[in-house]
Amino acid sequence: MNQNTWNKQEKKKKKKTVFKIFLPWQDEEEEKWLEEMSADGWRFESTSPYLYTFSQTQPERFVYRLDYKWTLDKDYQEYLSLFKDAGWELAATMSNWHYFRIQPQNQAVPEIFNSDRARAQKYRRLLFGLLPFFVLFLVVLPNEIEFNFLQTGAFSDTFHFITALLMTGILVLWIFVVVKVLIKIRQLESRLKE
Numbered sequence: 781m782n783q784n785t786w787n788k789q790e791k792k793k794k795k796k797t798v799f800k801i802f803l804p805w806q807d808e809e810e811e812k813w814l815e816e817m818s819a820d821g822w823r824f825e826s827t828s829p830y831l832y833t834f835s836q837t838q839p840e841r842f843v844y845r846l847d848y849k850w851t852l853d854k855d856y857q858e859y860l861s862l863f864k865d866a867g868w869e870l871a872a873t874m875s876n877w878h879y880f881r882i883q884p885q886n887q888a889v890p891e892i893f894n895s896d897r898a899r900a901q902k903y904r905r906l907l908f909g910l911l912p913f914f915v916l917f918l919v920v921l922p923n924e925i926e927f928n929f930l931q932t933g934a935f936s937d938t939f940h941f942i943t944a945l946l947m948t949g950i951l952v953l954w955i956f957v958v959v960k961v962l963i964k965i966r967q968l969e970s971r972l973k974e
Contacts, residue, residue, distance in 0.1 A: 787801060791945050793835050793836055793837075794835070795825070795833060795834065795835050795836070796822070796833070796879075797831055797832065797833050797834075797882065798817075798831070798832045798834065799830055799831055800813070800832060801831060801924050802830075803957060803960070804906055804957055804960075804961055805903070805957075805960045805961050805964045806930075807846040807877075807964075810844075810846060811812045811843075811845060813842040814832075814842070814844040814879070814881075815842060815844055815894050817832075817834060818839070818840050818841065818842040818844075819840070819841065820839060821836055821837055821838060821839045821840075822834035822836060822837070822872050823835050823836075823837045823842075824836070824842075824844070824872065824879065824881070825870045825872070825886065826874075827874045827879065828874060829874070829875070840883065841883060841884065842881045842882065842883055843881065843884055843889055843890060844867075844880065845868070845870070845880050845881075845882075845893075846877055846878065846879055846880070846890070847877075847878045847880065847892060847902055848864050848876055848877055848878070848902050848903075848905045848906045849878055849905065850876050850905070851876060863880055863892070866890075866892075867882050868880040868881070868882050868890075868892065869881050869892070869924040870883065876909055878916075880892060881889050881926050881946060889950075896968040896969070896971045897968075897969075899968050900965045900969055901922060903961050903964050903965045903968070904965065906916065906961055907958065907961055907965075908961070910954065910957065910958060910961075911949060914954065914955055914958075927968065946965040
């Protein structure tokens with residue numbers, strides 16, 4: 781088979797994009813869902829917030845694990861090499877979330893974390909990654925509210941009111957996410973004491 785024929789067959793593969801919401805503390809559920817999609821013949825290709833792209837293949841058994849790691853860290857290449865050397869393939873990256881997959885050779889499911897302490901560290905890195913958003917809200921939201929009161933005119937008042945309302949809603953969601961991640965860390969650490 782020549783290269784052109786192979787490329788045409790690859791392009792004919794059916795692709796689909798699925799909208800699905802997983803929040804940061806729901807990474808284990810996300811991993812299981814990706815595994816189910818692989819078992820149904822949909823190979824995970826890429827992701828953006830709440831959108832997952834798959835290509836149709838033969839049903840395969842993949843195990844997925846997610847990790848949160850800053851791509852700008854100085855040890856990032858070493859980090860990727862460790863996973864590769866252990867047999868893990870980097871399937872996708874989105875907002876410092878790394879989607880690794882492996883085809884297990886037996887019934888034992890491989891893990892990327894060897895303890896609950898290591899899992900808790902992942903969520904601590906996530907909290908650190910969420911910090912810039914909080915700083916942004918501390919700077920922008922008060923200015924938006926103050927600017928709203930200084931403006932006059934129906935359109936301007938409505939626009940700034942809606943903007944402030946949306947930003948407040950996002951801040952509340954951010955606080956909810958942080959609290960849920962803190963609860964997840966506490967649960968993992970409480971298992972260590974048992």
